[in-house]
Amino acid sequence: MNRKSTCLQEEQVGFRKGYSTIDQIFNLFIMSHKYLYKKDGFYAGFIDFSHAFDGIRHNLLFHQLMKSGIHGQILRLI
Secondary structure, X not given: OOOHHHHOOOOOOOOOOXXXXXXXXXXXXXXHHHHHHOOOOOOOOOOOOOOOOOOOOHHHHHHHHHHXXXXXXXXXXX
16 A cells, blocks of 8 residues: 555545545435434535635634534534
8 A cells, every 4th residue: 555545534535546426425325324214313514625714714604603503513523
């Protein structure tokens, strides 16, 4: 295994030979079926981090998130 590939997690499919977004769509489909079949809660989030926070005022972003009802662990994750 080369050094570059050790930096990526198995779940990371972007920019990896032999992987595509189809792999992630399939994973999402399987996970959603599993949890919805059990009637457990299921939440999914999609974030494109490329230039996501360039030129944004972070204090205003967090204020708006809190105003929208996002608190606790989810806010800390963001």
